[in-house]
């Protein structure tokens with residue numbers, strides 16, 4: 001299966017955008033080393049302030065899909081968020097930028113065919129929908145790429161223009177066990193021809209509207225683990241941020 005790669009997307013038109021080389025190599029390599037340390041702790045079952053997200057229903061030894069709240073377990077990640085390194089390049093310095101608390105480390109092991117994330121809008125996971133809808137034009141999520149991301153290593157797949165189509169109903173089941181193939185977007189009233197996969201290098205940023213429908217495929221061809229750190233930001237405004245709910 002080939003999914004087209006869109007090279008110059010725009011946040012307003014396509015619902016996502018890419019900033020290449022936004023974060024320097026030294027910072028990327030520090031954060032990658034930290035991500036390996038946090039994952040090793042989680043895999044070893046060590047007590048950690050970081051929250052481990054496993055595939056639902058698989059118990060305490062089930063496959064790990066992500067780590068949340070990584071700033072609680074890593075001064076490096078805490079500093080990167082405090083310095084806003086993954087969002088500052090996106091807006092002029094005088095424009096206020098607020099972190100909304102989202103901070104998840106996702107990785108996919110090479111050869112793990114089940115490591116897909118199903119189609120979703122990030123708004124589905126916010127506790128306070130009214131807050132989110134009000135801010136969605138200026139509320140985006142952003143992945144800092146720590147290891148190469150391509151259709152071969154399990155790209156994020158985005159449905160171009162899906163942030164503009166109005167309500168998209170969530171369907172049953174966790175996104176960690178639902179399908180992520182382009183044809184599956186038909187179930188949400190979307191067109192598989194609008195699905196694009198990104199090809200990104202360490203230090204790149206991929207930003208998407210919280211209304212953009214997206215998913216990700218498995219890392220079939222490694223050799224790396226396809227690691228990324230996802231954070232959420234609102235441009236402007238100062239109102240309190242409601243809790244994130246993962247379902």
Ligand SMILES: O=C(O)CCC(=O)C(=O)O
Pocket residue numbers: 106107117122155156214215216217228230
């Ligand atoms: O790592 C992935 O592919 C999943 C990322 C994602 O879908 C998200 O953060 O909303």
